[in-house]
Amino acid sequence: MSHGVPPLRRPGVQPWNDPAAYWGGITRAVAGIDAPVGVIELNALAHNAYDMLDRADGVPIRVASKSIRVRSVLDAVLALPGYAGVLAFTLAEAIWLSATIDDVVVGYPTADRSAIAALAADPVAASRVTLMVDSVEHLDFIDSVVAPSQRETLRVAIELDASYDSRLLGRLGVWRSPVHTAEQAEQLAGRIVARPGFALVGMMAYESQIAGLQDSPPGAGLRGVIVRDMQRRSFAEIRDRRTAAVLAVRAVADLEFVNGGGTGSLHLTRTDSSVTDIAAGSGLLAGHTFDGFAAFQPAPAASWGLSVVRKPTNDRATVLGGGWIASGPPGPDRLPRVVWPEGLTMAKHEQAGEVQTPLAGEAAFSLGVGDRVWFRHAKSGELSERIEAFHLVDGDTVVDVVPTYRGEGKAFL
Known part of the structure; x- marks a missing residue:
């Protein structure tokens, strides 16, 4: 039974400033959860x-x-x-x-x-x-x-x-x-x-x-x-x-x-x-749209992980799914952003696909079937329409699982 999001207290540290530790902790926290897996880092x-x-x-x-x-x-x-x-x-x-x-x-x-x-x-x-x-x-x-x-x-x-x-x-x-x-x-x-x-x-x-x-x-x-x-x-x-x-x-x-x-x-x-x-x-x-604002730098609180399902070549890894495009004027800024492992890029003629998203880059050499790749949505709330629950993560530990509107059987628009 979910107890919900615990009381929010101003954090004394900013772990997301160390990407390897931050995304590594999230990866460990949900290692046994099948993809797609949504995470909110508390x-x-x-x-x-x-x-x-x-x-x-x-x-x-x-x-x-x-x-x-x-x-x-x-x-x-x-x-x-x-x-x-x-x-x-x-x-x-x-x-x-x-x-x-x-x-x-x-x-x-x-x-x-x-x-x-x-x-x-x-x-x-x-x-x-x-x-x-x-x-x-x-x-x-x-x-x-x-x-x-x-x-x-x-x-x-x-x-x-x-x-x-x-x-x-x-x-x-x-x-x-x-x-x-x-x-x-x-x-x-x-x-x-x-x-x-x-x-x-x-x-x-x-x-x-x-x-x-x-x-x-x-x-x-x-x-x-x-x-x-x-x-x-x-x-x-x-x-x-x-x-x-x-x-x-x-x-x-x-x-x-x-x-x-x-x-x-x-x-x-x-x-x-x-x-x-x-x-x-x-x-x-x-959502990653706010990475381009001068007045503030929000932390990447919501993300989702997909699993590598094939290796078309040694320097490419393909994840299942990924085409969760944000609403608004079509353009590259509406695509999900690959955030971990760092340096991965989408294929020019495929980008984020409904059924698969091929990724290239130095990190792709070391990715194998079943490995986890992390994405951020361009917009904040639209990710909730794709998944039924978020895993609440603190460091490298899942503290609860909470339903989205979709997980509660609601689809308002």
């Missing part, structure tokens, strides 16, 4: 959790569950002072989590009729879950599922578009909310408070072009200079615009929270006085 997880608190500097962190998808990790992180609430990615997930977590904001609008009906009929969930809206159409859709007179009052938050229009680079950020100005936010707020069956309790603005974009990509110094300049300008713009929008909406409704930021922008978003909590989660398990 010292690395704790380091990342406390590093995020340091960068937030007193502003509460709302944990982005999409970037974890392991309930016991969510529980362990939320037990730390400075973390409060969850940012979920689907309404069905939010309802599920609300059985034990009393503050769950759904980060995206929903058109899930079954989940809306379930929320509307559940007084506890309705008091704990906040829906995201950015248009009157969202209100109309919810009303079409369950009329206001036949449901609990539903908590909603307005999402403000945080994208940035750069003279040099064009529009930057993700295509999300149509609510861009303070005037638009105030108008939507007025429409919400005038509607029966809804309570406007929050706002959100996610500046993805700052929080999720590498500002120090390896081997691309000029790109880093351009990105950092853009981010500086973008943050100044969204800080002023968000402040104006929050003031306008607060004149209409008594907001409980204003959420912003992400793992990559904690140090900036905390300086925006209009923000009451910052959404972050990717930095906890630390």
